Structures are given as structure tokens and as C-alpha cells.
Amino acid sequence: xxxxxxxxxxxxxxxxxxxxxxxxxxxxxxxxxxxxxxxxxxxxxxxxxxxxxxxxxxxxxxxxxxxxxxxxxxxxxxxxxxxxxxxxxxxxxxxxxxxxxxxxxxxxxxxxxxxxxxxxxxxxxxxxxxxxxxxxxxxxxxxxxxx
Numbered sequence: 592x593x594x595x596x597x598x599x600x601x602x603x604x605x606x607x608x609x610x611x612x613x614x615x616x617x618x619x620x621x622x623x624x625x626x627x628x629x630x631x632x633x634x635x636x637x638x639x640x641x642x643x644x645x646x647x648x649x650x651x652x653x654x655x656x657x658x659x660x661x662x663x664x665x666x667x668x669x670x671x672x673x674x675x676x677x678x679x680x681x682x683x684x685x686x687x688x689x690x691x692x693x694x695x696x697x698x699x700x701x702x703x704x705x706x707x708x709x710x711x712x713x714x715x716x717x718x719x720x721x722x723x724x725x726x727x728x729x730x731x732x733x734x735x736x737x738x
Contacts, residue, residue, distance in 0.1 A: 619694060620675060626690040626697075627682050637681040644674030 627633055628641045647653065647670050657663040679687070 622694045622697065623687065623690045624675070624678055626693045627678070627686060630686055630690065632686055633682055637678055640674060640677050640681065644670060644678075 624641055628638055648667055653663075653666065655663050655666045657667065
């Protein structure tokens with residue numbers, strides 16, 4: 592590869608890593624707020640804020656529909672951002688610290704479960720069944736299309 596093309600690839604890889612890291616951070620925050628939602632010392636007002644934020648994001652009825660190219664996702668992002676900021680103010684720092692620790696422990700358990708031999712065998716079995724079903728469906732479609 593020549594120099595300028597290699598630089599463009601590096602910039603795009605750096606940009607992708609930035610987006611990937613941002614997505615992981617949002618996922619981590621969502622897990623922490625989930626643990627905070629289930630925490631017994633969190634006030635009911637914080638739980639209502641969490642439910643309303645998640646409800647708006649998953650609701651089919653929205654102020655600006657999501658199928659509008661840019662603006663449709665901006666209102667979702669704004670609701671998510673404001674809900675997270677409000678939850679950080681309402682929930683005490685001690686509880687948030689506990690929830691971060693719970694999230695780290697859950698992440699370690701997930702990594703251990705993913706690497707287990709049973710998970711690998713299950714993934715291979717699911718892929719094999721899916722492949723066999725796809726082959727059988729294509730043969731059935733071909734059989735009935737001829738007649």
C-alpha cells in the first residue's frame with residue numbers, strides 16, 4: 592500500500608475504534624443503570640426516570656419518528672442523554688460505585704461463560720442446525736417451484 596492510502600486506513604481504524612469504545616461505554620452505562628434500578632436503596636423517583644427514559648426509547652409513539660434520517664435519532668439521543676444525566680444526579684455516588692462494581696463482576700462472569708467449552712459447542716450446533724435448515728428450505732422451494 593502506498594503512504595496516503597495507509598494513512599486513510601489508519602484514520603478510519605482510529606475513528607472506528609472511537610465509535611466502538613463509545614458504544615461499549617454506553618453499554619456499560621446501561622448496565623450500571625440497570626443495576627441501580629434493581630438496587631433496593633435507590634429512590635422511587637430515580638426508578639421512574641429510568642422507566643420513562645427506556646419507555647420513550649422503545650415506544651413506537653415518539654415526538655419525532657425514528658425513520659426521519661437525522662432528527663429522528665437526535666431526539667432519542669437527547670432523551671437518553673438527559674435521562675442519564677438526571678439519574679446521575681438523583682442516585683447517590685455510593686450506590687453508583689456499588690453498581691459499577693456489580694457491572695465489573697458481571698462482565699467477568701460473561702467473559703468466563705463465553706469462553707467455556709459448552710458455549711463453543713452450542714454455537715457450533717446452532718450454526719449447523721441453521722445451515723441444515725437453510726439447505727432444506729432451499730431444496731423444498733426448488734422442489735415446489737418446479738411443479
